Amino acid sequence: MSLTAPADRVKQLPPYLFAAIDTMKDEARARGEDLIDFGIGDPDRPTPDHIVHALRDAAGRPELHRYPAYAGSLACRQAAAAFYAARFGVELDPHGEILTLIGSKDGISHLPLAITNPGDLALVPDPAYPVYATTTRFVGGEVHTFGLLPDREFLPDLEQIPEAVARQAKMIYVNYPNNPTGGVARLEDLERILAFARRHDLLVISDLAYSEMYLDEQTPPPSFLQLEGARERCIEFYSLSKTYNMTGWRVGFAVGNAELVRALGKIKTNMDSGVFGVVQQAAIAALKGDQRCVAAMRAVYRERRDLLVQGLQQLGLQVRPQRATFYLFVRVPDGTSSMDYAGRLMRELGIVVTPGVGFGERGEGFVRFSLTVETARIAQAVERMKRLG
């Protein structure tokens, strides 16, 4: 074997579909095509001004230029605690139950190093954000997937998990509001998952990246930690990325069970040096500031969703308006694969969507439209799609 060949874990990575799509996109752009890109889960609007100003002010403070505290500044953790108290009614101890992260992906991806031994089994939704399964396998953990299916509103089909598998498993990953399906869980749905976790003695890993991106809900999506007893077994990941259009800034939190939070913190202490203090000041401004900017983004996504749903339905596609997230999970016409359909949209119409199969085999039959495109472009995309027949 060649000296420079990558480690087995690199070779075992599934082919990254998104990279193939990026190549196709680059080629189309190089040909001068006008692409309408529904492919990326990255807010198109800028970060709100008051957050940008906080960053500018903080940038001039030399004490923030040095290595930050590993867990994040106390002020930043207190801001997260205040946010959780106000938003979810959940009281968190900033001294043990909150860890600042370099974006929630930092915490999600490093968590297996902290809690997963070789051979440990994780229950992972399918379709899902690919990081849960990939990083579990990085540390020699095993993955059993359970389906999130449209006829169950993309809630976990826990009864389908064989008893012996559930008994063997150590943890379950949960992500509501859900990427890529747009599914939402009410508190009673989370209660059912917690009861399952309790019955089988599982840790619960909750990814709450989209909690504020609810579009129709009378009651905003809950945190797992609202449930009685959740703190015994749950770690939850909160992200500022989607809520405040801050994906590039890299800041989020792990909250919940103190032992889990501490273990993750220990791993990170050995791998990175925390979130830039200036960015932490911006995060404080976001969490403590006026939340009307978030409501305004919800209104933007709602308008885009309604426009796209109406357009796609008129084209005869099967789609239901999602109640949260900025993703529309759309069934592809019968007899087409999600990859073929996405390929056709790109090649023939210059429209970029993400094939559902990129999120797992049960995502086959769907493509994901990300509503991070202005309404005029959405209307244009629908016009183009009329040509597809």
Ligand SMILES: *Cc1c(COP(=O)(O)O)cnc(C)c1O
């Ligand atoms: C965007 C996203 C994240 C990661 O967000 P960060 O920018 O790393 O905070 C985590 N989970 C899901 C499901 C996401 O879509």
